[in-house]
Amino acid sequence: MSYKSMIVGLLSVCNLQTQAGTFALITNQGSDNVSIIDLDQNRVIATVPAGHRPAGIAVSNIDHRAYVTNPESKDVSVIDIQNRNLIKNIPAGDGPVGIALHPDGSEVYIADWYKHEVFILDSRTLAITSSIPVGHSPSGIAVSPDGLSMYISNRDDNNVMHINIPERKIVATIMVGKAPFGITISDSGDQVYVANVQSSDVSIIDSRTDTVIVTVAVGLFPYAIAHDQRGNRLFVTNQRDNDVSVVDLASFREIKRIAVGEYPEGIDIHPSEEFVYVASWFDDKVSVIDLKTLEVINEIETGKGSRAYGKFIYSVED
Amino acid sequence: MLKFFKSGLIALLLIPALSLAHGPSRVKVDHQIEINAPADKVWGIISDFCSIKDWNPAVTACESDNGNQPDSVRTITLENGQKMKEKLVKFNAEGTLYQYMLVEPNVDAFPINTHGATISVKDAGGKTIVEWKGAFYRSFPGPTPPPELSDETAEKALSAFYNAGLENIKKLAE
Numbered sequence: 001m002s003y004k005s006m007i008v009g010l011l012s013v014c015n016l017q018t019q020a021g022t023f024a025l026i027t028n029q030g031s032d033n034v035s036i037i038d039l040d041q042n043r044v045i046a047t048v049p050a051g052h053r054p055a056g057i058a059v060s061n062i063d064h065r066a067y068v069t070n071p072e073s074k075d076v077s078v079i080d081i082q083n084r085n086l087i088k089n090i091p092a093g094d095g096p097v098g099i100a101l102h103p104d105g106s107e108v109y110i111a112d113w114y115k116h117e118v119f120i121l122d123s124r125t126l127a128i129t130s131s132i133p134v135g136h137s138p139s140g141i142a143v144s145p146d147g148l149s150m151y152i153s154n155r156d157d158n159n160v161m162h163i164n165i166p167e168r169k170i171v172a173t174i175m176v177g178k179a180p181f182g183i184t185i186s187d188s189g190d191q192v193y194v195a196n197v198q199s200s201d202v203s204i205i206d207s208r209t210d211t212v213i214v215t216v217a218v219g220l221f222p223y224a225i226a227h228d229q230r231g232n233r234l235f236v237t238n239q240r241d242n243d244v245s246v247v248d249l250a251s252f253r254e255i256k257r258i259a260v261g262e263y264p265e266g267i268d269i270h271p272s273e274e275f276v277y278v279a280s281w282f283d284d285k286v287s288v289i290d291l292k293t294l295e296v297i298n299e300i301e302t303g304k305g306s307r308a309y310g311k312f313i314y315s316v317e318d
Numbered sequence: 319m320l321k322f323f324k325s326g327l328i329a330l331l332l333i334p335a336l337s338l339a340h341g342p343s344r345v346k347v348d349h350q351i352e353i354n355a356p357a358d359k360v361w362g363i364i365s366d367f368c369s370i371k372d373w374n375p376a377v378t379a380c381e382s383d384n385g386n387q388p389d390s391v392r393t394i395t396l397e398n399g400q401k402m403k404e405k406l407v408k409f410n411a412e413g414t415l416y417q418y419m420l421v422e423p424n425v426d427a428f429p430i431n432t433h434g435a436t437i438s439v440k441d442a443g444g445k446t447i448v449e450w451k452g453a454f455y456r457s458f459p460g461p462t463p464p465p466e467l468s469d470e471t472a473e474k475a476l477s478a479f480y481n482a483g484l485e486n487i488k489k490l491a492e
Contacts, residue, residue: 029343053343071342074461094461095342113342114461137339156339220407221434240407240419240434263344263453282346282453305346 018064019082022270022315024277025066026286027054028303034068034079035302039270039277039313042288042298046084050077055307056097057266059314062105063123066314069096069110076110078126081314090126092119098183099310100141100150102165109150111138118152118163132168134161140183140224142192149207151192153180160194160203162210172210176203182224182237182309191249193234195222202236202247214252218245224309226267226276231291235276237264244278246294256294260287266308271315279308340431340455345469347435347476350449351484355491357441360448361414363490364437367406368392373490374483382406391421400427407434414439423457428475429467431457448487450480 024037027050034054036046051070054077059066068077069092076096078087095113101123102109108121110128117131118138135154142151143165150163153176160180162172177196180203184193192205195218202216202225219238222245226235234247237260244264246256261280264287269276275297276289284306288298353360363373367390371380377394384390390406403422410416415438423431435452454476458467465471 030346055342097342113339240417281344282348282451 018316020316020318022272022313023081024268024286024308025057025059025079025081025312025314026266026279026302026306026308027057027068027312028284028305029053029055029281029307030284030304033303034066034077035306036081036084037277037286037300037302039275042300044300044302047303048079048084049086050079051075051089053305055309056099057308057310057312058099058101058108059312060101060105060123061315064314064316065123066312067099067101067108067121067123069099071095071097071113076108076121088126090121090128092121092128093117097309098139098141098152100143101311102143103145103147109141109143111141111152113137113139116154118150120168130168132163132170134163134170135159135173139181140194142183142185144185144189144207145187146189149189151183151185151194151205151207153183153194155179155181155197158196160192160205162207174205174210174212176205176212177201177215182222184225184227184234186227187229193225193227195225195236197221197223197239200238202234204249204252216247216252216254218247218254219243219257223265224267226269228269228273228276228291230273235267235269235278235289237267237278239263239265242280244276244289258289258294258296260289260296261285261299265306266310266312268308268311268313270313277308277313279306279312281305281307339459340457341463341469342455343469344453344455345473346451346453347473347480348449348451349477349480349484350447351488352442353446353448353488353491355446356444357414357439357446360446360487360491361439363487364439364448365411365414365416367409367416367418370394370483373487374479375486376479376482386416392418396427398426400424402427404433408436420454425457425467428454428479429457429463429472430454430476433476446491448484450484452476452480 052073056069093112098111136156140153177199179198219241221239261283263282368380379395382392420433433454
């Protein structure tokens with residue numbers, strides 16, 4: 001085999017394995033599947049089956065998979081994003097909802113709404129290897145970029161727990177607002193943001209001291225948060241106001257509301273930091289917000305009951 | 319079962335309303351009706367937050383603490399004598415819609431924990447469309463609800479409640 005043909009062969013294998021581009025993977029609660037949206041074209045290019053009433057999602061740019069929580073079938077769907085198929089449903093407790101990945105892709109963390117623990121799934125063997133008892137109804141998980149810390153929102157305890165990942169140990173418990181749900185960590189890892197559903201505000205935690213530095217009022221029943229590092233802003237979905245709050249992180253104030261569909265839930269940012277995507281559960285659609293103009297520039301119809309609770313944007317470079 | 323049901327009720331009473339874990343999946347209820355009457359007439363029938371006692375046959379009484387003002391709380395009594403407290407979240411006379419939410423769940427009324435709903439009136443070329451849409455989580459605090467406390471049962475009960483109201487609004491307006 002000539003050197004040249006070897007290279008050509010290798011390239012074609014690479015092409016087969018990874019189609020470059022940026023995609024949003026949207027869990028559809030009412031359709032029991034996941035819509036894959038090509039974000040260059042803003043259209044659904046594939047639909048992959050999941051378990052019953054899929055909710056949470058975490059996507060891996062490393063193993064090209066999406067991990068989806070199905071609270072009603074009590075399992076986690078592992079989806080091959082490139083091949084657009086379901087690899088496996090893995091039984092996971094009584095009510096898996098929140099889900100997040102370790103930055104190196106080795107582990108998946110799953111919050112069980114009813115069993116009050118976080119399961120650790122080995123992404124290589126696809127087996128749940130251990131669990132960590134946490135507070136009541138853990139609902140959101142965020143993992144620090146250095147992979148050392150995990151923050152869990154405990155909805156029924158009104159607090160956030162900081163878990164040291166290598167030691168599997170709770171190192172701090174931080175009181176926040178009422179019924180904390182979606183949780184996000186800044187790209188630098190120094191701040192943690194949590195949406196408090198019933199107090200309609202966002203607690204901002206300094207991760208170096210594990211204390212709340214400020215609480216910012218947003219819309220009714222905030223659900224999830226995206227962090228825009230470049231613009232130094234947060235984007236927060238307000239379920240009962242059908243809009244997104246823009247919070248300026250220099251002044252810690254809400255500076256704008258952007259109307260989207262009804263019951264907006266999952267929200268995530270494009271790696272270019274030019275667009276934010278919002279799944280609206282009641283309206284079965286994803287709204288695209290332009291981060292320059294702060295306006296909705298597109299809407300994409302999905303399956304029924306789009307939730308996309310978690311980090312749902314998958315991106316592979318050429 | 320009854321014992322468990324009762325202990326669930328006690329738990330609901332002891333823990334502040336809404337903080338108890340509810341079902342993991344929100345359920346949608348969305349119904350509308352076309353009415354052969356002008357929109358302002360229809361809006362006149364339903365615009366008072368407590369007028370639900372006059373237009374929904376499933377409601378026998380309603381008292382509110384602050385009329386149509388923000389955060390006004392109404393206590394409605396159902397045909398079976400059960401009561402529910404609901405708070406007015408938004409009242410938009412110009413947009414002819416209002417939004418309310420359940421503030422005190424009562425599983426003997428409906429097996430739901432949180433419930434938010436919007437009722438709106440829209441002109442459709444001389445006719446009127448009334449839409450009542452809402453969302454709730456089942457109240458059962460565990461992963462496997464018995465049939466009488468399931469999402470499906472709650473959805474059916476709430477749908478019947480919405481539809482009874484919508485059909486009677488139509489009767490009253492036409």
